[in-house]
Amino acid sequence: MKRKKVFWKAMILLLAMIIPHFSGEVMGKEVNNRDNVAVRVVTSIEPLSFFVKRVGGEHVDVTVMVPPGANPHTYDPKPSQMVFLGDAQIFVEAGSGIEFELDWMKKFRDLNPKMVICNASKGFVPLSMPSHSSGHDHAHDHSHGHSHGHEGHTDPHFWLSPKNGALAAANIEKVLASVDPSNAAAYAQNRKALEGALEALSVEISGTLADMKNRAFMVFHPAWGYFADEFNLRQIAVERDGKEMTPQSLSEVIREAKKLGIRVVFVSPAFSSLQAETIAREIGGVTATADPLSGKYIENLRRVADAFAESMR
Secondary structure (H helix, E strand, C coil): CHHHHHHHHHHHHHHHHHHHHCCCCCCCCCCCHHHCCCEEEEECCHHHHHHHHHHHHHHEEEEECCCCCCCCCCCCCCHHHHHHHHCCCEEEECCCCCHHHHHHHHHHHHHCCCCEEEECCCCCCCEEECCCCCHHHHEECCCCCCCECCCEEECCCHHHCHHHHHHHHHHHHHHHHHHCHHHHHHHHHHHHHHHHHHHHHHHHHHHHHCCCCCCEEEECCCCCHHHHHHCCCEEEECCCCCCCCCHHHHHHHHHHHHHHCCCEEEECCCCCCHHHHHHHHHCCCEEEECCCCCCCHHHHHHHHHHHHHHHCC
């Protein structure tokens, strides 16, 4: 671990010396895009790149730090990504506590101190995520509203609610307009169009889930709390804090799933599915994928809503 920290410290210092020789004069400043020069934007995760592309349109050049299929809890950027970062004008972070950002944002700021940081979750209401994992606490009940505040730690996956997606788009629009005021009108128009699409998506998903009497679904990684909160569902989350389950907690989850008639365990592509498959076998069910990090945001939430609905019939 110490060798790794020393390596990245040296890498950052090296890049900090090299980058000024080839980075553009517009880095970290207001830009005049009469020549249609794209604003260089880096996002930490794929869903945020969706919002930047929809709001920024042709005026942005976007790259993502954590690539599809990678785990944001453990991913380390490649040197080539750090080079692009050194020439970026804006970095869009979730700002909600995902591990990748907690580990790397200070390093990114040190590498490119002129880069404007956009906190996509600014103004959102956090949901608490209990850190213990025993007994009834496996069930996060969103049917009557989730607890808000600081019990345990907060759920970082704020973007998985269309309402929060609209908030992210608004935060991104403000920062893009501040860096590139000549295209502020285009950013505002794009944001309004996206907001309308997200409102329509919310109505569509509400309709998909309207007739579900059993409103509980089981996920291995507890990523879908904000989605459950918006659509009056109950998320049964198995895993806590990225730790392997004990035989006792595994038995408790299996008992709860049988009691609720759950037959599907949803897994994230970036996490191991071995324990989820064990649960599925014991309840006579199956595993299915629900990706919290898909860059195809609208299509993904629509697909996940359909899968949740099917699992609750």
